[in-house]
Amino acid sequence: MICANILINKMRKIQSFVRRSGRLTLGQKMGLTELWANYGVDLPKGRINLDALFVKRQKIVLEVGFGNGDSLLEMAIKIPDRNFLGIEVYEAGIGRLINEAYKHQLSNLKIIKADAVEVLTNHIKDGSFNRFQLFFPDPWHKKKHHKRRIVQTDFLDLLSRKIIKGGKVHMATDWAHYATAMMNTLENHPHFKNTQNGPIYSPRSEYRPITKFERRGHRLGHGVWDLIFINEKT
Template identity: 40%
Template sequence: MSELRNHAPAPAAPVRDRSESRFPGGPVADPAGSHHERRIRSFQPRRSRVTTGQGDALTRLWPRWGFEIDGKSVLDLEEIFDGLPVVLEIGFGMGEATARMGEADPGTGILAVDVHTPGQGNLLGLAERNGLSNIRVANGDAIILLREMLAPAALDGMRVYFPDPWPKKRHHKRRLIQPEFLTLAAKSLKPGGVLHCATDWEPYAEQMLEVLSAHPDFENTQEDGGYAPRPDFRPLTRFEGQGLDKGHIVHDLLFRRTTATATATTAAQGSAPLTG
C-alpha cells in the first residue's frame, strides 16, 4: 500500500506591480494608474513580443527620450525640445513613418504617443540610429496628456494617423475623433495649428469630416470643405500600403485651429467629461 504524503501547494506566481517596468528604467504598463479615471477607452493595447533590440533601446534610451503620461505634472515642451515647434502624434505603430517625418523635418519636434511597447522600442532605436534628436516618446493615454500635462496653446500641430476605426456600431463611442476630443485638442493647439487626421475606413472618414466641420474651434483647410490630398510630408506606411492593396481609399483631413473667436466656446467645454 503506497504511503500517502501531504504536499504543500505550489507557491503562487508573483504578480507584477503594474507600476513597474518590464525593462529597467523603461515604460510602465499603467503610468496614470487605473484609479486616475474611469472612462471608455479609445484604444486597446496590443500584446506582441518585444525583440532584443527593442528591449535594449527601451532600457538605454527611455530615461533620455521617454515620458510617462501619469497626469502629475505639466510638460515644459520648450525645454524638452530646445525651443523647437512641437507636433503631437497620437498612435505611431512601429514608428517608421514617425522617424521618416522627423528626419525630413529636423526643425520640428515630434512628441509621439502610444501604448505599444514594441513600437516604442522600435521608434527609440530608429531615432538613435538615424541621429534624430527631435523625437520624444510618451507612454500612456493621450487624453490624459492633453487634459493634464500640456499647457494651453503648447502645440504647433497634431497628427492622428489611422486610429482604430472601431467598425462595429456598438463600439463607435470608442472612436477618438469626437467633439469632446476636439475641444481638448483645440485647447492645446496654437491658433493656426493644424490637426491632421488620416484613415482608410470610409465610415470613420465621414464621421471625422462631420464632427471636425461642426466644431467651432476648427476650420477646413480645403476650400471645398472636403478631404485633402495626402501632403508630401506624410509618408506612406506599411499598414497604409496593405490597405491600398486591398482597394481601400485613404482620406486625409487637415483642419486649422481657428483664432481667438472660439476661445470662449473651448473654455466652456473644457471641463466636459470625455467618453470616447
C-alpha cells in the same frame, strides 16, 4: 515621477519582445533604460515642461497613435527644424521607435507611453503644439463600437485647447465611414476650419509618409482620405 519602475519593467518587456523579433540592433548594445532616458518622457505629477524637453526650442508636432513609428521617424529625420512628440500605448512600437531614433541620433523626437487623452488633459499646457497628426486611427468599424473612436467632439475640444491658434490638424483614414464621421465632426466644430473650400478631403500631402496601416488599407482595396483643418479658436 509617476511609476518610473513600472515603465522600466515595461521597457524590459519591449526589449525582450523586440529581441525575439530580431529587430533590436544598436539599442540592444545601448540598453533600453538608456534609450528610454534619451527618448522617453516619464509623466510628472503635473504638466510636462515642453520647453525643457527638447535640445532646441522649435515648433512642436504632436502625433498620437504612431503604431510602429514609421511616419514619425521619417518626419523627424526629414524635418530637423521641428520637434516631434509621439504618444502611443503599443509597447513593441515604442521599443522599435526609440531604437531607430538612437540609430539616427535624433535630438528632435520624444515619446510618451500613455493614453493620449489622459496626457493631453492632465500633463500638457494649453497652446503647446503647432501641428497635430493622427494617421489611420483604430476604426472601430462595428456600429456598436463607434463611440470608442478617438475623433469625437470632446476630443476636438481638447485638441483645440492644446494646439496654438492657427495650428493645423491633419488626420488620415482608410475607412470610408470613419472619414465621413471625421469630416462631419470637424466641419461642425466651431474652432476648426477646413483648408479646402467646403467639406472636401485634402490631397495627399508630400510630407505624410506611407504607414503600415496605409499599406494594409491599399492591400484591402480601401481608399485613403486626408483631412487638414486649421484651429481657429478665439
